[in-house]
Amino acid sequence: MEDKISAKYIFKLLLHNKKALFWGQIITIIAILISVPIPLLLPMLVDEVLLNKPGFFVNNINDFFSSGTAFYYIAIVTFIVVFLRILYFAVGVIITKIFTRISKYVTYKIRIKLLNHLEQVNMNEYESLGSGSIAANLITDVNTLDNFIVSIASKFVSSVLTLIAVAVVIIAIDPILGFMILFIQPIIMILSKKISKKTGVLKKKENNAIEGFQNNISETLELFGQIKASNKEKFFFEQSKQKANTIKDTSNEFNYKSVAYERFSFTIFLITFEIFRATGLVLVAYSDLTIGMMFAMFGYIWFIMSPVQDILTIQYSWASANAAIERINKILDLKVEKNSHLQIPNKNDELIIKIENLSFSYNQEKKVIDNISLEIKAKEKVALIGASGSGKTTLAQLISGFYEKDSGNITYNSIEIDKLDKHSIRENIFLVLQMPILFNNTLRFNITMGKEISDEKIFEALKIAQLKDVVLKMSDGLDTIVGKHGIRLSGGQRQRLSIARMVINNPKVVIFDESTSALDVHTEAKLFNDLEDFLKNKTVITIAHRLSTVKNANIIYVLNDGKLVQKGTHKELEEQEGHYLEFVKKQLI
Numbered sequence: 001m002e003d004k005i006s007a008k009y010i011f012k013l014l015l016h017n018k019k020a021l022f023w024g025q026i027i028t029i030i031a032i033l034i035s036v037p038i039p040l041l042l043p044m045l046v047d048e049v050l051l052n053k054p055g056f057f058v059n060n061i062n063d064f065f066s067s068g069t070a071f072y073y074i075a076i077v078t079f080i081v082v083f084l085r086i087l088y089f090a091v092g093v094i095i096t097k098i099f100t101r102i103s104k105y106v107t108y109k110i111r112i113k114l115l116n117h118l119e120q121v122n123m124n125e126y127e128s129l130g131s132g133s134i135a136a137n138l139i140t141d142v143n144t145l146d147n148f149i150v151s152i153a154s155k156f157v158s159s160v161l162t163l164i165a166v167a168v169v170i171i172a173i174d175p176i177l178g179f180m181i182l183f184i185q186p187i188i189m190i191l192s193k194k195i196s197k198k199t200g201v202l203k204k205k206e207n208n209a210i211e212g213f214q215n216n217i218s219e220t221l222e223l224f225g226q227i228k229a230s231n232k233e234k235f236f237f238e239q240s241k242q243k244a245n246t247i248k249d250t251s252n253e254f255n256y257k258s259v260a261y262e263r264f265s266f267t268i269f270l271i272t273f274e275i276f277r278a279t280g281l282v283l284v285a286y287s288d289l290t291i292g293m294m295f296a297m298f299g300y301i302w303f304i305m306s307p308v309q310d311i312l313t314i315q316y317s318w319a320s321a322n323a324a325i326e327r328i329n330k331i332l333d334l335k336v337e338k339n340s341h342l343q344i345p346n347k348n349d350e351l352i353i354k355i356e357n358l359s360f361s362y363n364q365e366k367k368v369i370d371n372i373s374l375e376i377k378a379k380e381k382v383a384l385i386g387a388s389g390s391g392k393t394t395l396a397q398l399i400s401g402f403y404e405k406d407s408g409n410i411t412y413n414s415i416e417i418d419k420l421d422k423h424s425i426r427e428n429i430f431l432v433l434q435m436p437i438l439f440n441n442t443l444r445f446n447i448t449m450g451k452e453i454s455d456e457k458i459f460e461a462l463k464i465a466q467l468k469d470v471v472l473k474m475s476d477g478l479d480t481i482v483g484k485h486g487i488r489l490s491g492g493q494r495q496r497l498s499i500a501r502m503v504i505n506n507p508k509v510v511i512f513d514e515s516t517s518a519l520d521v522h523t524e525a526k527l528f529n530d531l532e533d534f535l536k537n538k539t540v541i542t543i544a545h546r547l548s549t550v551k552n553a554n555i556i557y558v559l560n561d562g563k564l565v566q567k568g569t570h571k572e573l574e575e576q577e578g579h580y581l582e583f584v585k586k587q588l589i
């Protein structure tokens with residue numbers, strides 16, 4: 001398995017941009033060199049100009065320019081400070097630009113990694129998470145991570161270096177105060193880290209609540225029509241309201257407690273600064289620390305608040321990012337489809353499917369397909385019948401390579417399914433579903449799925465699918481937008497559109513899974529009549545409940561509770577006691 005998302009992995013991605021990272025850090029160091037002396041400059045004039053003890057500034061200004069009044073010295077130093085601040089701002093913009101680009105690259109790579117993984121995930125696994133929570137992972141959690149990466153890339157190194165530079169300056173000015181800072185700082189950092197862990201737990205609860213609400217409301221809205229039809233609006237919206245209430249509670253707890261924790265840490269910092277300041281006063285009174293340098297120290301006490309605060313923020317966002325990483329990794333935990341490299345060999349355009357002792361279950365509890373063996377010859381017309389829930393659709397999906405078998409085998413022209421590229425299976429076998437879900441796009445896109453196909457060919461397919469006249473009557477024709485999931489089409493039109501898609505794909509094997517159940521008997525008969533020529537040289541597996549559809553099959557398989565209980569022609573089975581005879585009798589009634 002590829003790497004999961006972790007701090008190490010993020011670091012590795014950051015290193016993809018070594019050059020930008022290097023220059024970013026160099027410019028950061030320049031920015032620090034510009035900013036760190038700033039608090040020192042004007043306070044120095046307290047000693048040199050106001051208290052009349054000329055030193056570094058006054059002497060240099062006298063040497064390079066000329067001597068002057070107090071105003072003259074103050075004006076020059078103020079000009080230098082203003083210039084440094086503007087320069088610091090400009091350099092800061094460059095730093096932000098460099099690091100934002102790096103961090104957006106990292107987030108993009110993480111999204112791509114997740115999408116690449118999702119592309120290959122097998123159906124059973126995908127269904128275990130659900131589309132709502134996967135979407136939340138891809139959007140909210142990756143954004144949380146993005147915030148963290150932006151702050152870590154742009155602020156962490158600069159904050160740490162600034163703190164070190166300031167510590168050096170403070171120790172140089174006065175070792176007692178300098179070492180006090182170096183000693184007290186780590187203790188407070190550790191304290192804040194402990195507090196930030198608590199925030200992480202609260203954030204996780206809030207995210208879970210948001211995810212629960214998101215899943216619930218998407219389902220409620222998607223099934224709105226059905227909910228209304230069963231007069232259950234109150235019940236479903238009550239559930240959503242409860243979930244909204246959970247968001248309110250968890251979000252409230254996270255927001256106020258995280259602010260409280262953050263303020264608590266900050267208050268401890270402020271108290272520490274007061275102690276530093278008092279120490280400064282004492283040192284002026286009892287040592288050779290000058291008043292000017294004391295002011296400079298006060299300046300540095302405020303100056304270091306911002307990098308310290310940045311480090312704290314990084315700690316907090318690390319807690320949230322950790323929770324996000326855990327959830328993102330759930331996507332990477334989903335098993336991928338077993339995919340190999342072989343293509344189904346083309347034997348005179350024929351495809352023989354052999355199923356041996358095939359078993360499958362969705363959740364390891366109950367076998368939905370139980371030890372089934374059968375062979376589907378090329379161009380054979382097969383019918384699959386059985387009570388609802390007997391496993392017909394599941395068997396069709398296993399044959400089409402959507403789900404992975406638990407045991408047994410399926411071979412296609414003697415090649416085992418595990419050795420095949422799944423795309424090769426789906427190119428050869430087309431499963432026409434009972435309730436096709438369409439893209440909110442044009443009819444053309446839904447038929448061609450983005451392939452370049454001429455209108456003439458599309459209309460030919462539509463004609464066979466009994467949909468040509470319907471489309472011709474639409475004012476936008478093939479460019480008609482079908483709405484989300486194809487809502488603007490009737491159930492029967494959606495089914496016929498799916499059949500047109502199958503005709504365009506021209507597979508060797510077609511599986512109809514009750515794909516014409518929404519059509520009236522007349523349209524269905526006309527459809528199969530027009531399809532006859534197209535299907536003549538293809539293998540056709542029909543899952544159906546109507547005797548008329550089943551009767552003419554070369555062979556009928558009867559499933560019951562996941563087991564293959566009968567097989568034979570209509571004539572043979574009609575003469576046996578069993579499920580098929582029951583099926584025929586019910587149809588006659």
Ligand SMILES: Nc1ncnc2c1ncn2[C@@H]1O[C@H](COP(=O)(O)OP(=O)(O)OP(=O)(O)O)[C@@H](O)[C@H]1O
Pocket residue numbers: 127362363368386387388389390391392393394395
């Ligand atoms: N995605 C799924 N996850 C878990 N269980 C499932 C899933 N799909 C189907 N099942 C279960 O597997 C069993 C077989 O379902 P399947 O859809 O294959 O039956 P079927 O014979 O096609 O039924 P029908 O005629 O009603 O379409 C049922 O008990 C069903 O509850």
